Amino acid sequence: MKLKTLLIGSAITMVIVPMVAWFLVKPLRVIFPTLMPGVECPRANVCTDDIARLDEAQKLYEEGYAKTVTVVGAFQGAPRMVFCTTQACSDAFGLGQRAAEAIGNLGLVIAPRGWKQFYIAHELIHYRQAESLGNLAVATKPKWLIEGMAYALSGDPRRPLGPPFEQWRSQFEAWHAHIAPNELWRAASEVR
Template sequence: MKKVLLISIVIILAAPVAAWAVYKPMRVLAPSWVKGIVCISHEICIEEPSRYQEAKDMYHSALNHVSSVVGVFHKNPRIIFCSTEHCYNSFGFKKSSATNIGSSGIVVSPRGWEDYYLRHEMIHHRQAEEFGVFSSLFKPEWLMEGMAYSLSNDARQQLSRRWQSSRDKFDKWLKEIGERNLWQEARKI
């Protein structure tokens, strides 16, 4: 009996450490544990502290835009601003410009230091708040990505076919249902 209890305790204590090592996106939960990352506030962690003012301005601009378009955040998102690919890779990401992790946080790559990328990922954060992280996985791509591309005011007039199609379908749907009914109607999908 004592042996089973001891093994259980070891497993319970080891599980978070193993998850941290194996599933890198989990590092968003404690970004200051990642070498080179400094959390200057609860909302902003950064690899290069000399760029804090730039990150802070971008954060607040995106937060205000997204709040005005899709509603106020239940909890302001934590953003990790990476200045190098090594930093971005340490969270388990490679190709994207920025990545949202449910309602836990957003990691921005060196390529993602643009207002529209941050707004896009903040919209995904709001989606996770409104639909729930798990339910968001089962929403259609045109709704999730179309909303993010459209309402972020993405500077690119033409996206790749896949994303442009999602944005166009979302824009058509939003026009039909009206902006006031966005979340109510989106939950039905």
């Protein structure tokens, strides 16, 4: 009887936990974006809520991807990106006021105001960080490394950024100036 109860409890947990996460942790919706109303994925790695803007989204994806590979190396996998054209779409993924967000190495969501190459590159750098350092490291390493790298290497034209972002970018740039290009991920993994 105990085994049966344990199995039933485990089965219920395996169903309920993902459902609760789906409803409470909206960014996780990037895993299955087509379950969101109006979102389609007509290309393997590009999804949008407005198919009329698919070519524009694809071009931004390709430009951001190429820029990111140039500055932080090749991706291990091809990131999926959801391009929202409406605030309702952004809200469905829990973006709030953010222009874009990388959900670790699960995917990226781009808000209507985030349809700029430097925002895309910024979030792709975060995705690449998660691939190379791990999702936990991205959440726990110093902000000057994680956010500073994304601001410094994405080509973000905004100078100066507001505090503390400009300080993080400056600190990363000073650290990065002493790192050989092929040593970026090794050196980043050693930062505590």
